[in-house]
Amino acid sequence: MKTLFYNIKELFQVRENNTEILKGSQMKELPSIKNAFLVVENDLIADYGAMENAPAEYDESVDVSGRMIMPSYIDSHTHIVYAGNREQEFVDRINGLSYDEIYQRGGGILNSVEKLRKASEDELYIDAANRLEELIALGTGVIEIKSGYGLSLEAELKMLRVIKKLQEKYPVKIKATFLGAHAIPPEFKGNQSGFVTAICNEMIPEIAQSGLADYVDAFLETGYFTVEETQKIIQAATKHGLKAKIHVNQFTAINGVAMCVEENVLSVDHLEIVTDADIAALQKGRTIPVALPTCSYFISIPYTPARKMLEANLPLVIASDYNPGTTPSGNMNFVVATACIKMKMTPEEAFNAATLNAAYALEVQNEYGSITKGKKASFFITKPIHSIYAIPYNFGSDLVETVYLNGKKQ
Numbered sequence: 001m002k003t004l005f006y007n008i009k010e011l012f013q014v015r016e017n018n019t020e021i022l023k024g025s026q027m028k029e030l031p032s033i034k035n036a037f038l039v040v041e042n043d044l045i046a047d048y049g050a051m052e053n054a055p056a057e058y059d060e061s062v063d064v065s066g067r068m069i070m071p072s073y074i075d076s077h078t079h080i081v082y083a084g085n086r087e088q089e090f091v092d093r094i095n096g097l098s099y100d101e102i103y104q105r106g107g108g109i110l111n112s113v114e115k116l117r118k119a120s121e122d123e124l125y126i127d128a129a130n131r132l133e134e135l136i137a138l139g140t141g142v143i144e145i146k147s148g149y150g151l152s153l154e155a156e157l158k159m160l161r162v163i164k165k166l167q168e169k170y171p172v173k174i175k176a177t178f179l180g181a182h183a184i185p186p187e188f189k190g191n192q193s194g195f196v197t198a199i200c201n202e203m204i205p206e207i208a209q210s211g212l213a214d215y216v217d218a219f220l221e222t223g224y225f226t227v228e229e230t231q232k233i234i235q236a237a238t239k240h241g242l243k244a245k246i247h248v249n250q251f252t253a254i255n256g257v258a259m260c261v262e263e264n265v266l267s268v269d270h271l272e273i274v275t276d277a278d279i280a281a282l283q284k285g286r287t288i289p290v291a292l293p294t295c296s297y298f299i300s301i302p303y304t305p306a307r308k309m310l311e312a313n314l315p316l317v318i319a320s321d322y323n324p325g326t327t328p329s330g331n332m333n334f335v336v337a338t339a340c341i342k343m344k345m346t347p348e349e350a351f352n353a354a355t356l357n358a359a360y361a362l363e364v365q366n367e368y369g370s371i372t373k374g375k376k377a378s379f380f381i382t383k384p385i386h387s388i389y390a391i392p393y394n395f396g397s398d399l400v401e402t403v404y405l406n407g408k409k410q
C-alpha cells in the first residue's frame with residue numbers, strides 16, 4: 001500500500017541521512033521542506049520532497065493543505081503505570097509542604113507503592129492504557145515506561161507485565177525500564193543496604209531473565225540512593241546485559257553524573273541542578289542528558305540549565321516524566337512549550353530534543369525520530385497553523401489533528 005500525503009504546508013525534521021545525535025549549536029536547525037509531499041509505503045517512509053516532484057502513482061492520497069507534519073514525539077521518560085492519584089499531596093504542596101517533607105511522612109513514592117501493591121494487574125492495565133491513548137492522540141509515537149511503584153520482585157514484575165501488555169496491544173513503540181531503586185520500601189526500612197543487595201542479587205537477575213525490561217534505572221538522590229549504591233545497581237544490570245538510565249540531580253548534585261558517565265549509562269535524567277563538574281563529565285562521554293521541564297513546572301523546582309549545557313556543546317533531550325507525584329501530564333506539546341518558555345530553548349531546539357535526540361535516549365534512532373527514507377512512518381499532522389511555532393506559542397491548545405503510527409491512521 002502506497003499513500004501520498006500532498007500539499008503539506010511544511011514537512012519537518014527531514015534528514016537525508018540518519019543523523020544520530022545533535023549537540024550544542026547543531027540543535028538550532030530543524031530542517032524542513034515547504035509545500036511538500038510524503039510517500040508512505042506500508043509502515044515506512046518511502047519518499048518525500050517538494051510538491052512539484054510528487055509521484056503520479058499511488059494507492060491512496062491524503063490532502064494536508066494548510067497543515068504541517070512532524071515526526072512523532074519520543075517520550076523517553078515516563079512512569080505511566082500507577083494506581084490512584086496523588087491529588088491530596090498536590091494540595092499539601094500548595095499549602096506549604098515540600099516534596100521531601102511529604103516523602104518523610106511516608107507519602108510521595110511510598111504513597112503510590114501502597115496503592116500499586118493493592119491494585120490488580122487488570123486495573124493497572126486499564127488506567128495505563130487510558131493514559132497511553134491520550135498520549136498517542138497528542139502526538140507521542142515512542143515511549144519509555146518505568147516500573148518503580150512495586151519495590152518487591154512480585155509487584156515490580158506485575159508492573160512490567162502491564163507494560164508488556166501495552167506493548168502487545170498498541171502500535172506505539174514502548175521501551176520498559178525496571179526502577180527497583182526508586183525508594184526504600186517499608187519492609188526494608190532501616191536496612192537500605194539489604195534492599196540494594198536484593199535489587200542486585202535477586203531482582204535484576206530475575207527481571208533480566210524474564211525479558212520484561214530493556215533498561216534499569218535508580219533514583220540517585222540525597223535521601224534516596226547514594227552514588228555507590230547506584231553504581232552497584234548499574235554494574236549488576238550491566239552484568240545481566242541491561243543498560244542503565246538514571247534519575248540524577250533532581251534536587252542535589254552529589255557527583256552522581258560523573259559516575260554515570262564513567263559507567264557509560266545511556267542517559268542521565270532530571271538534571272535540575274547541574275554543576276560545572278557535571279557538564280565537564282558529560283562532555284567526556286556518550287551518556288545523553290535528559291531534561292524534564294514539566295516536572296520543574298509542576299513541583300516548582302529549578303529548570304535544567306539548557307542554555308548553559310548547549311553552550312558547552314552538549315546534546316539535550318526533553319521528556320515528560322509523566323507520573324502521579326511530580327508530573328501528572330505526558331503532553332509532549334506542553335513539554336516543548338515549557339522548554340521554550342522556561343528553559344529558553346528555541347522551538348527548533350525543543351523539537352530536536354523531543355524527536356531526534358530523544359530517539360538516541362531510547363536507542364531507536366535507526367527507526368524513529370526524523371523524516372528519513374526507511375524509517376517508520378510515525379508522525380502527526382497539525383491542525384491548520386501559520387508556523388510550527390504555534391505549538392509552543394499556543395501552549396494550552398491541542399494542535400495535533402491526526403496521528404499516523406507505522407503508516408496507519410490512529
Ligand SMILES: N=CN[C@@H](CCC(=O)O)C(=O)O
Pocket residue numbers: 108109112219247250295321323324325326327
Ligand atoms: N524522582 C523520582 N521519580 C519521579 C517521581 C516519582 C513520584 O513522586 O512518584 C520523578 O522522576 O520525578
Ligand SMILES: [Zn+2]
Pocket residue numbers: 077078079247321323
Ligand atoms: Zn522520573
